[in-house]
Amino acid sequence: KDFQANVKRLVLAGVWDEIIxxxxxxxxxxxxxxxxxxxxxxxxxRRLVEPLDIANYHRHLKNEDTGPYMNKARPKRYRYTQRWLEHANRLPKEEITESTFWAEVEELCSWISNNKPFEDVKERVLKLEQDIKKWTDNGELTKDVFSKDPTFIKLWETLPHEHKSTSCISTLFTVKG
Structure with a gap:
């Protein structure tokens, strides 16, 4: 099943690369x-497939060789389609979107797992939480995303209790701690 999904992901990537x-x-x-x-x-x-590309990127540890997905590896097919939406809706250019927030979650997990202090990433965490709240309020993300993804739960569990208790997204999912 995973193999077939990966094949379809690659076929779709080829189609969208050709369109671009x-x-x-x-x-x-x-x-x-x-x-x-x-x-x-x-x-x-972009919303369906980019999270799979991000997961594949991190699964193969490409972030360790190449660097962060958003800086070094995000394909044009996603940048272009994001820009189309931003232009059509007269939205400001966003660095992190509902389809790329997984890349930010992976980067934050990596940062924290390397024993970096929370204070060093606090602003990024707060921005991500505000964006997640906005996307769930707008229906661009659903709450079940957070209950089923171990990476997000892993990040959440590493955050200080004081932070989690006042987080704007604490009600979106139930996690111990």
Whole structure:
């Protein structure tokens, strides 16, 4: 089952990479990236598949060789489709989105597991929590994401109790500690 999902992920990546290349070669209509149906398709694809790419990136420890996913490895197919949505809805450019927050969770887990003090990442954690709250309120993320993902739970459990008790997302899931 995982193998088949990975094959489909790679096939879809090839399709979207070709779309982006066609766009760059001006082989698609000028208004292509502004069409609502393509914005919807691109956003749906990004939200469903990018978390799998992030997981694969970290599973193969590419972050240790190449560096953080968001800085070094995020494919154009996701950057472009994110930009289409931002332009269509007149949204500001976001560094962390509902499809890339897993990369930030992985980076924070890595940081904390290397015994770095919480104070060094506190601002990043607070920003991530505010974004998660916004995305769940807007229906872009569902609460079950947090109860089923061990990486997020691992990060949550490493945070200081004082922080968790006042976190804006503490009611989104139930975790001991």
């Amino acid at each position: 290349e066609m766009l760059k070669r001006y082989e698609l209509p000028d208004e292509f990236e502004g069409k609502k149906e393509w914005i919807v398709h691109g956003t749906r694809y």
